Amino acid sequence: MNDADSKNAVNRSRDRNAFDSDNANLSTEELVRELQVYTDLYEFSPVGLFTLDDAGNIRSVNNTGASLLGRARPELVGVPFEQAVAEPSKGDFSVLLNDARTSQSKSACELTLISDSSRQLPVRIDALCCKEGTEYRLSVLDITKRKQSELALQRSEARYRRLFETAKDGIMIVEADSGAIAEVNPFLVDILGCKREALLGKTVWELGFFARIVPGASDFKAMQQKEYFHGDDLLLATVGGRDIPVEVVSNCYQSEQSSVVQFNIRDISIRKNAEQALLTSEEQCRTIVSNINEYVYSVRFEEGDITSVYHSPKCFDITGYTPDEYYRDPLLWFTMIHEEDRNLVVEFLNGIFAGLDHEPIRHRIIHKDGSVRWIVNNCAVQRQRRGDRLSITRLDGFILDITDIKRAEENIFFLAHHDPLTKLPNRSTLYERMEQVICAAQKSSRNVALLFLDIDGFKQINDSMGHDVGDRLLQSVAKRLSDCTRSCDVVSRLGGDEFVVMLWDCGETETTVVAEKVINAGFPVLGSNVTVTPSIGISVFPDDGRDYLTLLKHADIAMYHAKKSGGNNFQFFTHRLNEIAHERFVLEAELRRALDREEFVLYYQPKVDLSTGRFSGMEALIRWQHPAHGLMLPESFIRIAEESGLLTQISKWIIPTVCRQIQQWQQQGINSVSAAVNLSASFFQHPDFEETIEDSLLQTGIAPECLELELTEATIMSDPQRVLGSMAAMKALGLQLSIDDFGTGYSSLSYLKKLPVDKLKIDQSFIHNIARDADNAAVVRAVISIGRSMQLRVIAEGVENASQLAWLQAEGSEEAQGYYFSRPLPVAKMTALLKQRANFLHNPRGKTQSKTL
Numbered sequence: 001m002n003d004a005d006s007k008n009a010v011n012r013s014r015d016r017n018a019f020d021s022d023n024a025n026l027s028t029e030e031l032v033r034e035l036q037v038y039t040d041l042y043e044f045s046p047v048g049l050f051t052l053d054d055a056g057n058i059r060s061v062n063n064t065g066a067s068l069l070g071r072a073r074p075e076l077v078g079v080p081f082e083q084a085v086a087e088p089s090k091g092d093f094s095v096l097l098n099d100a101r102t103s104q105s106k107s108a109c110e111l112t113l114i115s116d117s118s119r120q121l122p123v124r125i126d127a128l129c130c131k132e133g134t135e136y137r138l139s140v141l142d143i144t145k146r147k148q149s150e151l152a153l154q155r156s157e158a159r160y161r162r163l164f165e166t167a168k169d170g171i172m173i174v175e176a177d178s179g180a181i182a183e184v185n186p187f188l189v190d191i192l193g194c195k196r197e198a199l200l201g202k203t204v205w206e207l208g209f210f211a212r213i214v215p216g217a218s219d220f221k222a223m224q225q226k227e228y229f230h231g232d233d234l235l236l237a238t239v240g241g242r243d244i245p246v247e248v249v250s251n252c253y254q255s256e257q258s259s260v261v262q263f264n265i266r267d268i269s270i271r272k273n274a275e276q277a278l279l280t281s282e283e284q285c286r287t288i289v290s291n292i293n294e295y296v297y298s299v300r301f302e303e304g305d306i307t308s309v310y311h312s313p314k315c316f317d318i319t320g321y322t323p324d325e326y327y328r329d330p331l332l333w334f335t336m337i338h339e340e341d342r343n344l345v346v347e348f349l350n351g352i353f354a355g356l357d358h359e360p361i362r363h364r365i366i367h368k369d370g371s372v373r374w375i376v377n378n379c380a381v382q383r384q385r386r387g388d389r390l391s392i393t394r395l396d397g398f399i400l401d402i403t404d405i406k407r408a409e410e411n412i413f414f415l416a417h418h419d420p421l422t423k424l425p426n427r428s429t430l431y432e433r434m435e436q437v438i439c440a441a442q443k444s445s446r447n448v449a450l451l452f453l454d455i456d457g458f459k460q461i462n463d464s465m466g467h468d469v470g471d472r473l474l475q476s477v478a479k480r481l482s483d484c485t486r487s488c489d490v491v492s493r494l495g496g497d498e499f500v501v502m503l504w505d506c507g508e509t510e511t512t513v514v515a516e517k518v519i520n521a522g523f524p525v526l527g528s529n530v531t532v533t534p535s536i537g538i539s540v541f542p543d544d545g546r547d548y549l550t551l552l553k554h555a556d557i558a559m560y561h562a563k564k565s566g567g568n569n570f571q572f573f574t575h576r577l578n579e580i581a582h583e584r585f586v587l588e589a590e591l592r593r594a595l596d597r598e599e600f601v602l603y604y605q606p607k608v609d610l611s612t613g614r615f616s617g618m619e620a621l622i623r624w625q626h627p628a629h630g631l632m633l634p635e636s637f638i639r640i641a642e643e644s645g646l647l648t649q650i651s652k653w654i655i656p657t658v659c660r661q662i663q664q665w666q667q668q669g670i671n672s673v674s675a676a677v678n679l680s681a682s683f684f685q686h687p688d689f690e691e692t693i694e695d696s697l698l699q700t701g702i703a704p705e706c707l708e709l710e711l712t713e714a715t716i717m718s719d720p721q722r723v724l725g726s727m728a729a730m731k732a733l734g735l736q737l738s739i740d741d742f743g744t745g746y747s748s749l750s751y752l753k754k755l756p757v758d759k760l761k762i763d764q765s766f767i768h769n770i771a772r773d774a775d776n777a778a779v780v781r782a783v784i785s786i787g788r789s790m791q792l793r794v795i796a797e798g799v800e801n802a803s804q805l806a807w808l809q810a811e812g813s814e815e816a817q818g819y820y821f822s823r824p825l826p827v828a829k830m831t832a833l834l835k836q837r838a839n840f841l842h843n844p845r846g847k848t849q850s851k852t853l
């Protein structure tokens with residue numbers, strides 16, 4: 001026996017002696033009860049207890065041991081314990097027994113048993129070798145639960161480690177006491193760009209990396225006061241010098257023996273960049289929205305409540321209220337709507353809420369300053385389905401101030417319907433009103449009178465006193481006419497100096513009163529003491545026409561006759577006037593064709609030099625060889641030709657015809673013959689005028705002095721500046737110029753001085769009864785005297801008898817023209833007369849005098 005064996009033997013005999021001495025005084029009965037206690041403790045011990053013989057076979061086993069191996073106790077007796085040991089644990093078991101035997105003390109190991117149901121059972125076995133190595137006692141503890149929790153712990157640790165290692169946030173564990181870094185995860189190392197070892201053991205604040213997260217020891221301590229710290233917008237410095245925006249979450253907890261602070265550091269660069277981009281884009285949008293002309297808004301609807309989401313600053317310009325005022329009072333908008341447009345807007349909103357398609361709405365609002373503004377509101381609707389109901393959640397829209405556009409529209413509308421100068425209804429408005437009025441008159445059997453009014457001599461006033469004066473005159477006429485009429489009447493301007501007045505429910509008697517009122521009112525020309533008069537034509541519904549155009553035409557015809565009879569009066573339309581107008585219309589149509597049909601002819605009337613009695617020239621006078629009416633004098637067609645614009649075409653025929661005739665006479669040896677042509681005002685001012693003269697002279701080759709132009713005073717005064725220019729041009733060409741009908745107009749002598757004329761032609765009206773009428777004689781004398789003083793030749797026309805001739809000769813008239821010498825003659829007769837070389841003073845009527853016109 002070695003030392004250990006003898007020590008064990010001593011211990012065992014000491015235990016037995018203690019037991020024996022404890023139970024020495026016990027009765028048998030007590031001993032049996034005591035034994036039962038130990039037996040129960042043995043059987044129901046939580047560990048399996050096995051006794052093996054020295055060969056390792058099971059000698060005895062308690063209940064727990066049998067149930068651990070899943071077998072009945074008798075089946076186990078004599079079975080080697082090793083059979084229940086799992087193959088990989090067999091070696092450990094053999095070492096255990098060997099250790100127990102050799103150490104003679106308790107040995108222990110953990111191994112795996114196989115139970116009867118082949119279940120692996122992790123156990124801890126404590127082995128004791130006793131009875132001098134002939135017996136082993138094994139206590140077997142089921143450690144399945146402990147093993148399972150150890151495994152779970154291991155797994156959990158591995159999981160957290162993996163999380164720590166692979167986290168995409170930087171994680172740093174710092175000792176709470178010292179501030180020394182205990183651990184950092186690879187991600188943090190990566191971000192910082194340094195080695196892990198460079199961080200471990202260092203205090204957080206001594207490293208520049210965390211200077212803006214944990215600036216110093218005191219900050220670190222302060223952090224620990226809070227269970228949890230969250231910091232946004234912090235910066236993490238890196239080795240590369242780049243500052244990374246980070247979000248830091250730290251919390252302090254107990255780990256093993258010490259307390260630590262864990263920092264979770266998240267790189268938020270991407271979020272920050274996105275936020276910045278969003279801010280920039282928002283800023284851009286805001287700038288755009290603030291600078292556009294529209295006021296942009298967004299309103300949210302939630303369970304019957306309205307909230308203002310956005311109102312662009314432009315709302316202030318358009319409505320006078322600031323965005324804040326809208327945010328405070330989302331219903332402010334509705335209070336601003338113009339009272340008259342409320343229903344329209346309500347209808348519009350009802351339509352939107354009913355889910356109808358909608359167009360932008362135009363309506364008025366009252367600006368904060370009280371002014372009325374027109375706006376167009378264009379909105380988009382956001383809808384959301386709640387159950388089976390589709391309700392509006394938001395209205396986003398923009399509002400444009402269209403006040404100026406609206407005013408321009410109104411202005412355009414007004415201009416389209418009114419005359420801009422007088423602000424009276426224009427032609428088209430009158431037409432519309434008349435249609436309505438006639439309709440009403442028809443139904444109620446009333447009369448409607450139409451007054452067509454034209455200002456006498458308006459053109460002359462306009463031309464001589466300037467367009468400003470003309471415009472103001474028209475404005476004052478408009479005012480006077482409005483003053484003379486009732487509100488149910490209509491005063492309108494057709495254009496130029498033509499006005500039309502419609503009198504509701506007026507027959508001939510009432511209309512006469514109004515017409516007289518207008519005539520008596522007169523129209524003073526501002527800035528002068530001149531008062532102009534009107535000519536008025538009147539037609540009455542239904543007698544003179546049942547529609548507007550007929551009534552207007554008939555009033556115009558009546559006005560024409562009022563004007564022809566001297567103006568300053570009114571004329572009711574009659575059917576006779578209509579006939580005259582019709583005849584005129586027919587004549588005008590025939591005139592248009594007369595040129596093409598070569599129905600015009602020229603007659604020539606000699607002019608006589610009173611000092612010699614010879615030809616001083618001749619005057620070309622037009623005649624119309626009408627197919628039905630025969631040879632017609634100018635008085636029956638020249639005015640119509642002038643008014644209808646045909647005289648220009650006719651003049652373009654006359655001038656070359658006269659030039660060709662002079663050329664022919666010259667070719668026949670009749671030299672130094674000249675002819676005068678009457679020029680109308682319209683042709684004198686026509687752009688083709690000068691060219692027509694020049695071409696005619698050029699093509700015939702006659703000397704310019706052979707052609708004389710006769711202009712009336714009225715022609716000169718129609719546009720003095722312009723006529724003066726043309727006269728100067730003609731004079732420069734070398735033409736003769738004379739003023740026809742001199743004395744009948746109102747030409748001022750100051751103008752006469754400026755005119756480049758050669759001759760004054762005294763009007764025949766002064767010559768007729770010159771011997772008896774002292775006034776006429778005075779005029780003729782005056783004209784002869786003017787001519788003399790201005791070195792102009794003077795010719796008297798309409799000389800019909802010898803006494804007239806004698807009077808003129810006595811007064812010093814240089815030339816004369818009239819039936820006394822010769823009537824106007826056709827070319828053939830004039831040629832013969834020219835060839836005769838007659839002396840008109842010796843043989844006043846010439847030998848050729850015959851039926852002429």
Ligand SMILES: Nc1nc2c(ncn2[C@@H]2O[C@@H]3COP(=O)(O)O[C@H]4[C@@H](O)[C@H](n5cnc6c(=O)[nH]c(N)nc65)O[C@@H]4COP(=O)(O)O[C@H]3[C@H]2O)c(=O)[nH]1
Nearest residue numbers: 621622633634635678679680798799800817818819820824
């Ligand atoms: N009672 C009377 N009458 C006399 C006498 N001597 C001449 N006459 C007429 O007096 C008119 C003179 O022409 P006017 O004053 O230029 O007046 C002209 C002129 O203003 C215009 N006229 C005639 N021919 C032309 C023309 O070719 N072009 C233009 N634009 N107007 C013309 O028609 C007017 C009338 O022309 P006519 O009928 O040819 O009438 C002519 C002529 O026949 C006389 O002793 N007694």
